[in-house]
Amino acid sequence: MSNAPVSQVDLLAPLNPEQRLAVTTVDGPLLIVAGPGSGKTRVLTVRIAYLIQEHNIAPWNILALTFTNKAAREMKDRIERFVGERARWVMMGTFHSFSARILRQYGGEIGIDPNFVIYDTADQGGVIKSVMEELDISTRQFNPRAILGAISAAKSRNIDPDIYSRTVGSYWEEIVARVYPRYQETLRRRNALDFDDLLTEALRLMRESDHARRSLQERYQYVLVDEYQDTNHLQYLLVKELSQEHRNLCVVGDPDQSIYGWRAADIRNILNFKHDYPEAQEVHLEENYRSTPEILSAADAVIRENTQRIERALRTSRSEGAKIVVRECLDEYYEARFIVEEIARLQREAGYDGSDIAVLYRTNAQSRTIEETFIRAGIPYQLIGGTRFYERREIKDVMALLRLILNPNDTLSFERVIDAFPLGQGIGAKTLADLEAWCRINDRGLGDALGMLGEPGGPQVAPRAVNLLTDVAATLDRLRIDVETMPLTRFFDHALEESGYQEHFTSGDPEMMERWENLLQLRATMEPFDLVEDENRLMLFLQEIALVSDQDQIVDDRDRVTLITLHAVKGLEFKVVFITGAEDGLIPHARSITENPEALEEERRLFYVGITRAEDHLYITHAARRSRFGYADMSVPSQFLAAIPPELITDPPLRKPSGNQSRRRLQPIGADQPKETPTYEVGQRVFHTKFGDGIIQAVEDKPGDQEVVVQFVRHGQKRLLASFANLTVD
DNA sequence: GCGCCCATAATTTTT
DNA sequence: TTATGGGCGC
Numbered sequence: 001m002s003n004a005p006v007s008q009v010d011l012l013a014p015l016n017p018e019q020r021l022a023v024t025t026v027d028g029p030l031l032i033v034a035g036p037g038s039g040k041t042r043v044l045t046v047r048i049a050y051l052i053q054e055h056n057i058a059p060w061n062i063l064a065l066t067f068t069n070k071a072a073r074e075m076k077d078r079i080e081r082f083v084g085e086r087a088r089w090v091m092m093g094t095f096h097s098f099s100a101r102i103l104r105q106y107g108g109e110i111g112i113d114p115n116f117v118i119y120d121t122a123d124q125g126g127v128i129k130s131v132m133e134e135l136d137i138s139t140r141q142f143n144p145r146a147i148l149g150a151i152s153a154a155k156s157r158n159i160d161p162d163i164y165s166r167t168v169g170s171y172w173e174e175i176v177a178r179v180y181p182r183y184q185e186t187l188r189r190r191n192a193l194d195f196d197d198l199l200t201e202a203l204r205l206m207r208e209s210d211h212a213r214r215s216l217q218e219r220y221q222y223v224l225v226d227e228y229q230d231t232n233h234l235q236y237l238l239v240k241e242l243s244q245e246h247r248n249l250c251v252v253g254d255p256d257q258s259i260y261g262w263r264a265a266d267i268r269n270i271l272n273f274k275h276d277y278p279e280a281q282e283v284h285l286e287e288n289y290r291s292t293p294e295i296l297s298a299a300d301a302v303i304r305e306n307t308q309r310i311e312r313a314l315r316t317s318r319s320e321g322a323k324i325v326v327r328e329c330l331d332e333y334y335e336a337r338f339i340v341e342e343i344a345r346l347q348r349e350a351g352y353d354g355s356d357i358a359v360l361y362r363t364n365a366q367s368r369t370i371e372e373t374f375i376r377a378g379i380p381y382q383l384i385g386g387t388r389f390y391e392r393r394e395i396k397d398v399m400a401l402l403r404l405i406l407n408p409n410d411t412l413s414f415e416r417v418i419d420a421f422p423l424g425q426g427i428g429a430k431t432l433a434d435l436e437a438w439c440r441i442n443d444r445g446l447g448d449a450l451g452m453l454g455e456p457g458g459p460q461v462a463p464r465a466v467n468l469l470t471d472v473a474a475t476l477d478r479l480r481i482d483v484e485t486m487p488l489t490r491f492f493d494h495a496l497e498e499s500g501y502q503e504h505f506t507s508g509d510p511e512m513m514e515r516w517e518n519l520l521q522l523r524a525t526m527e528p529f530d531l532v533e534d535e536n537r538l539m540l541f542l543q544e545i546a547l548v549s550d551q552d553q554i555v556d557d558r559d560r561v562t563l564i565t566l567h568a569v570k571g572l573e574f575k576v577v578f579i580t581g582a583e584d585g586l587i588p589h590a591r592s593i594t595e596n597p598e599a600l601e602e603e604r605r606l607f608y609v610g611i612t613r614a615e616d617h618l619y620i621t622h623a624a625r626r627s628r629f630g631y632a633d634m635s636v637p638s639q640f641l642a643a644i645p646p647e648l649i650t651d652p653p654l655r656k657p658s659g660n661q662s663r664r665r666l667q668p669i670g671a672d673q674p675k676e677t678p679t680y681e682v683g684q685r686v687f688h689t690k691f692g693d694g695i696i697q698a699v700e701d702k703p704g705d706q707e708v709v710v711q712f713v714r715h716g717q718k719r720l721l722a723s724f725a726n727l728t729v730d
Numbered sequence: 731g732c733g734c735c736c737a738t739a740a741t742t743t744t745t
Numbered sequence: 746t747t748a749t750g751g752g753c754g755c
Binding site: 095097120195198260262263362366385425426427430431546548549565566567568589590606628629 | 731732739740741742743744745
C-alpha cells in the first residue's frame with residue numbers, strides 16, 4: 001500500500017453528519033453514544049486515520065482500547081487502508097493486553113517480575129482451593145467459585161484485602177476476608193497475575209511509579225475507548241490516569257448495550273461521563289445501517305421497557321424487510337430441528353451462506369442440542385466459547401509445562417506437570433504439599449524450594465522424593481536453556497519428548513489420537529512465533545493464549561453457521577439471527593428474575609443486543625418444554641416477547657378453516673409428540689404463503705420429514721422441506 | 731502413591 | 746446427564 005495522502009474530503013466523504021462530527025471533534029473529552037449498527041467502528045477507524053492524516057499526530061501517540069483483540073486487529077487493518085503502514089504504530093488492544101504490556105515494560109518499578117504468568121479462571125480456582133485447604137475451610141461448605149467471585153468483585157472495585165477485611169459485615173464475608181489475602185500472597189509467590197490483577201497492578205503502576213506515569217501520560221496524546229458502557233471501576237480509573245496529561249479522551253458506547261454488570265462493569269462510567277469531564281462534548285450516532293425497520297422497531301419496543309435509560313430515537317436507513325418470526329416449539333429438539341430446516345430453506349431459497357447466519361443462546365449448555373442436530377443434518381458450524389479449546393486436558397498439560405519453563409515459581413503448573421507427565425512419576429500429593437508449605441513458611445518461590453532440596457533449611461521431603469524432584473528440576477533447567485536457542489515449534493516437539501509426554505500418544509487409541517490432533521493444533525498456533533526474534537517469544541505466545549477472547553477465535557468460513565452466546569455476540573452482526581430459548585428462566589435468566597430489578601433490566605439489554613445483531617431476518621424461538629439435568633420442565637415464553645408489537649411478527653402458519661389440520665400447529669402441552677408428518681402425494685394441489693398455488697411433482701421421504709418438489713403457478717419449481725414449506729393442501 | 735468406584739452437584743453470562 | 750472429587754483398597 002502506498003503512503004499517498006488521502007485528502008480530508010476522502011476520509012469524511014462516506015460519513016453522515018453525526019459521524020463526521022464524531023470524527024472531527026478532536027480536542028478535549030468526547031462522548032460518542034453510538035446506537036447499534038450506527039457505524040461506530042467506522043467512526044473510530046476514520047477518527048484515528050484523521051488524527052494521523054490531518055492533524056499530524058504520530059501513530060504511537062494514539063492509544064485505542066477495544067473489547068476484543070479481534071476488534072483491535074480489524075480496526076488496525078482498516079486504518080491501514082487509509083494511512084498505510086503507519087497504522088501499525090497505533091497502540092491498540094484490550095484493557096487486559098495493554099495492561100500486561102505496560103506491566104512487562106515497567107512492572108519492575110513496582111516490584112513485578114516481567115516474566116509473570118497470567119492465571120485464568122481455572123488456575124484461579126486451583127489457587128483458591130489450595131488456600132482453603134490450608135486454612136481448613138471446607139470446599140463443600142463454601143463454594144470456591146463463589147469465593148473467587150467475591151474476590152474478583154472486590155478487586156474490580158479496587159478493594160484490596162486490607163480494605164476488604166475492614167468492611168466485613170457477614171459470616172460469609174468473613175470467610176472471603178480470610179481467603180483473599182492468602183490468595184494474593186500465593187499469586188505473588190508464584191509470580192502470577194490473574195485477570196483482575198492485570199488491571200489493579202496497571203493502575204498501581206500509574207499511581208506509584210512516577211517514571212511510568214510520566215512516560216505513558218506523555219506518550220498517549222489521544223486515548224480512545226470502545227464499549228465504554230462495559231468498563232468497570234478499575235478501567236475507569238486507569239483511563240483517567242492515562243489521559244490525564246493531554247485530556248483527549250474519546251469514549252464510545254451505548255448504555256442500552258451494557259451487559260456485563262455481573263462482572264462489575266459500571267454503567268455509571270458512561271452515564272456520568274459528562275459529570276466527570278465537565279468540558280466534554282457529546283455526539284450521538286442514531287442512524288442504523290444494519291437492520292430492517294421491523295427488526296429495529298422490535299428492538300426499540302423491547303428496550304423502551306427499561307426505566308433506567310436515556311430516551312433516544314433510532315432511525316433506520318433500510319427499507320422494509322421480512323417480519324420477525326416468533327416460533328414456539330415443543331421442546332429443544334424441535335427447536336433445533338426448526339432452526340436446521342429453516343437454515344436449509346434460507347440457503348436454498350435466498351442463497352445465504354452459513355457465515356451469514358448465527359444461532360444465539362443464553363447459556364452455553366443450550367448449544368449441545370443444537371450441535372447434535374446440526375451434525376446429524378450435516379450443517380457446518382463453529383461453536384464459540386463453551387468448553388474451550390484451551391480447557392482441554394492435554395492442552396492444559398502442555399501449557400502448564402510451557403508456563404513452568406517460563407516461570408519457575410508457577411507452583412500450579414508444576415503440580416499439573418507432576419501429575420500428568422511421566423516426568424513426575426512417583427511424586428505425590430504429600431510431597432507437593434511439603435514443597436508448598438516450605439514456600440509459604442519461608443515466603444519464597446518454588447524455584448528456590450527446588451534449588452535448596454536436601455540442603456539445610458531446604459524443604460522437608462522424603463529422601464526418595466528428593467532424588468525424583470532433583471531429576472525433574474534438572475530436566476526443567478535443561479529445557480529453559482533449550483527454549484532460548486530453538487524456534488518455538490521445534491522446542492514444542494523437544495519438550496514433549498524430554499518430558500515423556502509424547503509416550504501417551506504411541507498407542508493408537510482413538511481417544512489419544514484425538515488429543516494428539518488437538519496438540520498439533522496448539523503447535524500450529526505457535527508457528528507465527530517461530531518468526532519472532534525476540535528472546536521473549538515463549539512469553540509472548542503464552543500471553544496471547546491467556547488473553548484470547550471468545551470472539552478472537554471466530555474464523556472466516558463461508559460455510560459455517562456461528563453458534564454463540566448472547567454475551568459473546570456483542571459487536572457482531574449477521575444477516576440472519578436466531579435467538580433461541582426465549583423463555584422465562586433463560587432470558588431473562590432465573591437468577592436475575594429473583595434478584596433486583598436492575599438485573600432484569602440487564603437481561604432485557606442482553607435480549608436487545610441479540611435482536612440488534614440481525615440485518616435481514618430475525619427468528620425468536622422458545623420451547624414449551626425443556627430438559628434440565630435430564631428432567632423435562634415446562635416453560636413459558638419470555639416476558640420480553642410481549643413488548644414486540646404483533647404487527648412486526650409473522651402471522652401464524654396459514655390454516656384452512658376446515659378439514660386438513662395443519663401439522664404446524666403446536667401440540668397442546670403434555671400431548672403426545674406428533675409422530676406422523678402429514679403425507680403429501682404427487683399430484684396434490686397445494687398453497688404456499690409466499691409462492692401461492694402449486695402442484696406437487698415429486699415426494700421424497702426423509703427421516704421424520706418429506707421433501708417435496710412443487711411446481712408453482714407463478715414461481716416455477718421449488719424443492720421444499722414439508723415441515724417448513726408451510727404448505728396447505730387444497 | 732495410584733487407580734477405581736460411587737456420590738453428588740451442577741448451568742448464567744467472560745477477560 | 747455429565748463432571749468432579751472424595752474415599753478406599755492395593
